[in-house]
Amino acid sequence: MTTTRRLTGFKPTGHLHLGNLLGALRPLIAAQDSTDSIALIADLHALTIEHDPDRVRALTLEQATVMLAAGVDPERTPIVVQSQVPEHTELHYLLECATGFGEAARMIQFKEKSAGGGHVRLSLLTYPVLMAADILLHDIRQVPVGEDQNQHLELARTIATRFNGRYGETFTVPEGVRPEAAARVMDLAEPTAKMGKSSGNGQIGLLDPPDVVRRIIARAVTDELAVVRRDREAQPGVTNLIDILAECAGREPSDPHRYGVLKREVTDAVEALLAPIRVRHAELAADPAHVRKVLAEGAAKVRARAQATVRRTRAAIGLLD
Numbered sequence: 001m002t003t004t005r006r007l008t009g010f011k012p013t014g015h016l017h018l019g020n021l022l023g024a025l026r027p028l029i030a031a032q033d034s035t036d037s038i039a040l041i042a043d044l045h046a047l048t049i050e051h052d053p054d055r056v057r058a059l060t061l062e063q064a065t066v067m068l069a070a071g072v073d074p075e076r077t078p079i080v081v082q083s084q085v086p087e088h089t090e091l092h093y094l095l096e097c098a099t100g101f102g103e104a105a106r107m108i109q110f111k112e113k114s115a116g117g118g119h120v121r122l123s124l125l126t127y128p129v130l131m132a133a134d135i136l137l138h139d140i141r142q143v144p145v146g147e148d149q150n151q152h153l154e155l156a157r158t159i160a161t162r163f164n165g166r167y168g169e170t171f172t173v174p175e176g177v178r179p180e181a182a183a184r185v186m187d188l189a190e191p192t193a194k195m196g197k198s199s200g201n202g203q204i205g206l207l208d209p210p211d212v213v214r215r216i217i218a219r220a221v222t223d224e225l226a227v228v229r230r231d232r233e234a235q236p237g238v239t240n241l242i243d244i245l246a247e248c249a250g251r252e253p254s255d256p257h258r259y260g261v262l263k264r265e266v267t268d269a270v271e272a273l274l275a276p277i278r279v280r281h282a283e284l285a286a287d288p289a290h291v292r293k294v295l296a297e298g299a300a301k302v303r304a305r306a307q308a309t310v311r312r313t314r315a316a317i318g319l320l321d
Ligand code: AMP
Pocket: 008, 009, 010, 011, 012, 018, 019, 020, 022, 023, 024, 144, 145, 146, 183, 184, 185, 186, 194, 195, 196, 197
């Protein structure tokens, strides 16, 4: 068995959707036999923008429940709520002392999210340093990253390398990997944008009932060309539907011209994937105490290593033990 410790993070700012399942959860589950992974629910990251406390709490529990329902095995893949391992925040501060203000301020996501003016939380600026702490705390060697997180991973590498150089070998320098399945699910209503938690009617929630799933796919944006083929430039909507069918059912469309047939096939394939998750979720959601226990065990499993990392970091940077 090869072990390459890997971290996949989910932010509890919305319901998990088909993009999360195909792009992150399935690769995580598929690698459970060969890879030592952690599924992190990054609740502290959800506090960097305007938030509703009850909603963040509820979504944290819901995401954990959906992960279990989808097949994450907590024996092999600890499901960890970031705030339940307080070493994340302790390391965050220590790493801030090895990060330049300019380095944080030039992060594209910070610039974009703060561009509108108004009240910008300081935590939005420092959040990439917390992300670096998430990675370095657990000695993560591989981080599956999409394009949008590349810059943040680079910052984590920079901080780790600088810290090691200045204060002595302390951190594993992480590397970014493309998720194997490389699924990038696009928004069904706006197929040039990635499906995201705030995608409205272009998003398929993993817990959406069958009639909602059917309606969203029936309304998916296509084009007038009446050709079922992959062409991300000219036919982004049709390409997305073909890719979803391939990811969910492992097959190609049967009719080369009719979008109605394609949409029916996609609906059936997505439904076949979601139906068992829905059933299992309902069972698990009936016993939230069990899910909370799984989370407590997840935190306990990773805690010793987290404490060791913080101890090493404190000693290196000049704090008394
Ligand atoms: P987030 O939803 O931003 O918290 O991301 C959680 C995980 O899901 C990350 O690993 C993302 O790369 C992945 N992910 C989010 N949206 C998509 C999408 N539309 N297609 C594929 N993967 C996605």
